[in-house]
Amino acid sequence: MSNQNLREPTINITPEEYKKLSQQRTPKPKAARNIPRAFLVGGLICAIGQIIINFFLASGLSRNDASSAATAVLIFIGALLTGLGVYDDIGKWAGAGSIVPVTGFANSIVSPALEFKREGYVMGVGAKLFTIAGPILVYGIATSIAVGLIYYVLRF
């Protein structure tokens, strides 16, 4: 709620005019730079995932098992790079390209774990582990249940 009835003298601009001015002057994200970067890095992570899947398939795993194993490997890599302090630098460059793949999900869980370790394993790591990933899980699971129910009903 903005100020009402300010004693004069005060600045000669209304909140509406200021909002317009501030929108004009606030720099926008550099989409022309960010989108290709996100495409490159996101694509690269997926390509690495595919290589790992192919490796597991060649080792004799079934397709389902191979993709589960590859996901686990990617999560491990994401977590490791977060622990080494590299993932945030990748994220700075790649934006959504490194947030959306499963490695970004690992980063969103490991980074609060590292951050809140000093508050202890219960009130720190335990309580804060899902501060970023929590909403994704809540709505991800809720959506999948809803879709599952619709699918179940439509089958009859």
Place this chain on the structure above:
Amino acid sequence: MNLKKVGNQTVVFANPPVILSSYSVVGPMEGQGPLGNSFNQVWPDNINGEKSWEVAETKMLQEALQGAVTQAGVQSDQIDFMLAGDLLNQIISANFAARQMALPFIGVYGACSTMALSMALGSMLIDGQFAKHILVGVSSHHDTAERQYRLPTEQGAQRLMSQQWTVTGAGSLLLGQAGVGPRITAATLGRVLDYGETDVNNMGAAMAPAVADTILNHFKDLNRAPSDYDLIASGDLGSVGLGLATEVLKRSGYEMGDTYTDCGVLIFDPSQDVHAGASGCACSAVVFAGHIMERIKAGELKRVLLVGSGALHSPTSAFQGESIPGIGHAVVIEA
């Protein structure tokens, strides 16, 4: 009774307090910035061997406070009050630093305007003859602020172009009733202004109206103009906020010209990729205690207006969709 208040918001000191000493401690990034040489201490990293960032911030503030006391050559039992603040919940950095200093302590919170606010309050205490020596100090820390206000530091998200980088550092001044040094001659205390900005990633825009309002009232109260100052520096509006405040003041009848700048623009080089500049209590504190004091002592600046800028929100208020109230406090420093 001869009231020292002039106009609506300004106090003019009858016996202007003297800045006896200034001391600044900063992190490595601030040390590498364009003002790196003006700081007393540059830490090699943000934690400097302490067990947490919060402890490191407290340590930084202690060193700045102790540094100012030592430089002034004043015994600590001659210091009447200590005024300090920071950005963390319940101002723990200041409280814990005060535990070490063991001086009568007044905790101050004005968000990033705390340094200017403490200077104004300290000067009022001295000029009101309640104290001979006052120690003021503030701190902020990039990593403690990030984890309190934003995301974990290792989270791989992109920062927005309007975002500012919290300065890791602490600045301190020892004010005295008499002695040699620049003097604090007047102060204009700001009112809280809210122009409806809700974006916590654009604090400069949230604070600019309040800073402009304080500058405008300062000029009106003292019948001064921008040309009466060699330097007018706002605290941490950053590049977006500086542009907005300049434009708002222009529309209100004041061409600020080249004398007006912002500590949040000065402390980092654009190549350091901090986006819209710097923020944090320490931003204006270390730029003033280091760079500006250096220029005043060198005789380059005769009269300076430092306008601390604060965003008075909390993560809770922001999540609840409240807009961000801003404040600006101005102090006049004369050689």
